[in-house]
Amino acid sequence: MKTYKQITDEMIQRDCRYLELLSHSFPTIATASTEIINLEAILNLPKGTEHFLADLHGEYEAFQHVLRTASGAIKRKVNEIFENTLRETEKKELCTLIYYPEQKLQLVKDSEEYLEDWYVITLNQLVKVCQNVSSKYTRSKVRKALPEEFSYIIQELLHESSMEPNKQAYINVIISTIIDTNRADDFIVALCNLIQRLTIDSLHILGDIFDRGPGPHVIMDTLCNYHNFDIQWGNHDILWMGAAAGNVCSMANVLRLAMRYGNLSALEDGYGINLLPLATFAMDTYASDPCTLFGPRMDETTSPYNDKTLRLIAQMHKAISVIQFKLEAEIIRRRPEFKMENRLLLHHIDFGRKVFVADGREYEMRDCYFPTVDPSDPYRLTDEEREIVAKLHNSFTHSEKLRKHMKCLFRYGCMYNVCNSNLLFHASMPLNADGTLKEVDILGKKYKGKALLERVGQLIRTAYFADNDNKEKSFALDYLWYLWCGPDSPAFDKSKMATFERYFLVDKETHKEVKGYYYSLRDREDICDMIMDEFGVEGEHRHIINGHVPVKAVKGEKPIKANGKLMVIDGGFSKAYQPETGIAGYTLVYHSRGFQLVQHEPFTSTQKAIEEGQDIKSTTQIVEMSSKRMMVKDTDKGRELMIQIEDLKKLLAAYRMGLIKEKSF
DSSP: OOOGGGOOHHHHHHTHHHHHHHHHHSOSHHHHHHHHHHHHHHHTSBOOOEEEEOOOTTOHHHHHHHHHHGGGHHHHHHHHHTTTTSOHHHHHHHHHHHHSHHHHHHHHHHHOSSHHHHHHHHHHHHHHHHHHHHTTSOHHHHHHHSOGGGHHHHHHHHTSOTTSHHHHHHHHHHHHHHHHTTOHHHHHHHHHHHHHHHHOSEEEEOSOOSSSSSOHHHHHHHHHTOSSEEEEOOHHHHHHHHHHHTOHHHHHHHHHHHHHTTOHHIIIIIHOOOOHHHHHHHHHHTTTOOOGGGOOOSOTTTOOOOHHHHHHHHHHHHHHHHHHHHHHHHHHHHOGGGOOGGGOOGGGEETTTTEEEETTEEEEBSOOOOTTOBTTBTTOOOHHHHHHHHHHHHHHHTOHHHHHHHHHHHHHEESEEEETTEEEESSOOOBOTTSSBOOEEETTEEEOHHHHHHHHHHHHHHHHHSOTTOTTHHHHHHHHHHHHHOTTOTTTOBSOOOHHHHHHBSOGGGGOOOBOTHHHHTTSHHHHHHHHHHTTOOSSSOEEEEOSSOOOGGGTOOSEEGGGTEEEOOSOOSGGGHHHHSSSOEEEEEETTEEEEEEEOOOOOHHHHHHSOOOOOEEEEEEEEOSSOOBGGGSHHHHHHHHHHHHHHHHHHHHHHTSSOOOOO
8 A cells, every 4th residue: 555655746646536526525634634544443453244144945033043143153252251250041041132132021021030130230241242242343333333212322331341440330320220211121122133233244145035935025024124235146036036027937936836835925925916816716727636746845733724725725836837837838939049948848748648758758647637738739828827827917016015125136136246255156157067167148149157147137137127128128038037947047057947847757867957067066176266266256265155056964965165165055944955954054154263154953933042042053163264363454345445545645645735725614
């Protein structure tokens, strides 16, 4: 960084126009100097803690608990602060209070005999925790995070030391007055929420918020109000973005997945999607069909549905699946450039003999009852099916809550992100067999690597935001569906999505979906280095972080690959995947001392977490620890601040040389 003496007249003249603009924000030598001092001080604070999560799949209770606990970071801080001064049970109680202040307070008030003493002790403990988690931020940043009604009081408590005899009485009076004025409950809630907020500086969501679990809308509500986060879109997110943009194939897939996992509430209660037309049609059309293959995949012991409702869901599941196959055929025929003709499968059914015939072979079918499929024109929607599609289109495109959540996804999301020497993307980077970047044709032009992800991101935004007269709008809308299941989609990257085969064909060989080369080659350091070079990722310790493919820990699979250069943090947040993975997800914590990978056991319930202090059982694995603490100056933000300091020094020199006049207001 240049010193004042190294800044020349020529340098100032070259940047004169910019410096004139900058002078409006810092109109005097004093204001420019003060800002330089402030920014230099920030550079020497410890870097904020980053929290990485992937593949949430609607599991809102587990997500919110991981967020509240900061994947164990709060518990770690409580243990450090009160290591020898509190019993384990007391530390556990304090942690539960920080995670769920409103609910835990009610339990304490119902059971605590000496409530006033409890308030005094607890408030002092919370202040100590809050002082600890706020210590890596400037007072200004902490002040902006404070709840308005308690801002002044919290500032006083955070920045006064109880070790000074003259201050202890002052602090005691503040706390006793909070209790005497019956504000203790509200104050405790405010402090606990502040601790949660300050423990995590930024949150990275590596895709797949939607589908399978019951509450993607609850997760989105939480994220839309979160203080600092970004999203790398996953294939399930893109599917919902397609549905919101008006792609009827995406809508059919969204509905099919909702029926498959019995998550009607997310559609009806979460987004106001009207399922009555589909339900009425399914009951009539499949009245004599047991639809046993289409029963929802869910734990019968915890199912909120009775047998009658489960049968209706199965009927709706089959009805929308058949509609989906027909709708997809329309896109496949309309877009030969997608090269997905092999996914046109209905015409291979021999309805007379009830077998599937393809490539000279016959395959036994598990179900061959298709009352809405005309063998002479199998991909034609019936009039009733077409009417249902029209009503669903209206319902999806007019959902206010869905529109709000999509705006949030677009505002804070993209296909990839480079942050502090980490390359984040959800699924894959299309590669050739030799490990080189694969060229993907989009509208007659070839893209690969970084350019491919950026072009895909442009098309997703075009599909949602562009006017109907935009030349790319129609293609972009169809391409959203391709991104869900297309072989060269960086959000999918498999040979096929074997939906039809898994439902209807007995032979399990037909169910296989062959992954793209990335999924095997990413174990190699040279491949990871090549990809990071492509995206301009720099730094001695740089990484790729992915989700998408669940790590089967139960079979010994490891989330750390390529000698630590790549981390896969999809470990099964979705309950549907937990039997395969053996765990309930990974989260990654990147603090000033390095990376920690946290492996979680299945989450029981929020109620048990509150009442019994049951936390998610987690195993923390140190991935990479630094010999020296990482400061803000070592981060992307630090590099931005250094540029700002350089510009301010030029402004300061311009003032002192008289090239720019100080302003008085």
